[in-house]
Amino acid sequence: MSRDVPRSPRDRILDAATGLLADGGRDAVTTRAVSAEANVQAQTIYRHFGDMRSLLQTVAADGFQRFLTANTRHEHGTDPVGELRAGWDLHIEFAQANPAIYTLMYGERRLGPGGDESTQVYEVLRRIVERAAAAGRLALPVDTAAAMIYATGIGVAMTLITTDPATLPAAQSLSANTRDAVLGAVTVDASDRATDRTADDVARHAIALRALLSHGNEDLSPAEAALFEQWLGVLARRRAAAADHRGGSSPA
Structure with a gap:
C-alpha cells in the first residue's frame, strides 16, 4: 500500500501564497498569512525565497x-x-x-x-x-x-x-x-478573393454612412431614413456574416 509523499515546506509555501493571492489579491500575501497557511516559520520563507517579492515572482x-x-x-x-x-x-x-x-x-x-x-x-x-x-x-x-x-x-x-x-x-x-x-x-484570407475585398469595402462604407446619419439628416423623411437605415444595416451585416463563415474552419 503506497503512502502519499509529504509535501515539502517550499511547495506548501508556494501553494499558500498562490491561494492567498487568488482569494485576496496582492495585499493578502503577507509573511504572517503565508506562514500560518503553510504551517511554517517566517524564516523558512526567507530561507527558500529570500524575501516576499521573490516569492511572488516565483x-x-x-x-x-x-x-x-x-x-x-x-x-x-x-x-x-x-x-x-x-x-x-x-x-x-x-x-x-x-x-x-x-x-x-x-x-x-x-x-x-x-x-x-x-x-x-x-x-x-x-x-x-x-x-x-x-x-x-x-x-x-x-x-x-x-x-x-x-x-x-x-x-x-x-x-x-x-x-x-x-x-x-x-x-x-x-x-x-x-x-x-x-x-x-x-x-x-486563404483564398483572398476579389469579391471578398469588394464586400468589405461596401460594408465599411455602409457602416460609416450609418454613423453619419445617426446624427440626423434633414434631406430624408422619417420613413425614408428608416428604410435607408435598414438597407445600410443589411450591407453592413454582410461583412460580419462573411467573417463568421471564414471564422469556422479557415478564419481570416
Whole structure:
C-alpha cells in the first residue's frame, strides 16, 4: 500500500501564497498569512525565497508555466490562423480564471534579461505567426504582427479583469471583437478573393454612412431614413456574416 509523499515546506509555501493571492489579491500575501497557511516559520520563507517579492515572482513564474503548458497543446495544427484564434481565447480564459495571478504576471512582474517567462509566452505566439507567414496568410511582417497580437491580447485581458462590467457595456463581446479586428488586420484570407475585398469595402462604407446619419439628416423623411437605415444595416451585416463563415474552419 503506497503512502502519499509529504509535501515539502517550499511547495506548501508556494501553494499558500498562490491561494492567498487568488482569494485576496496582492495585499493578502503577507509573511504572517503565508506562514500560518503553510504551517511554517517566517524564516523558512526567507530561507527558500529570500524575501516576499521573490516569492511572488516565483508564483508568477508558476503561472506562466501553467499557461505555457496549456497553450502549447494548441500548436502544430493545420491552420495557423485558427491557432492564433484559439491561442487568443485561451489567453483571455486564463486571465479571467486567474485574475490575481495574471495581474501579477503582467502588471507587477519585473525580472532581468533571460529570466522572464513572459518571453517564452511571446515566442510561442511568434512561432505560430511565422507558420501563418509561411502559409501565405500574413499581411504584415512577422515581428509587427506578433507584437500587435501580444500587446492587444494583454490589454484586453487586463481590461476585462480590472474593469467593472457595468461600466463597460461591450465587455461581453470585447475579446471576440478585438481578436477578430486584430487578426483581420494582420492576416489575409486563404483564398483572398476579389469579391471578398469588394464586400468589405461596401460594408465599411455602409457602416460609416450609418454613423453619419445617426446624427440626423434633414434631406430624408422619417420613413425614408428608416428604410435607408435598414438597407445600410443589411450591407453592413454582410461583412460580419462573411467573417463568421471564414471564422469556422479557415478564419481570416
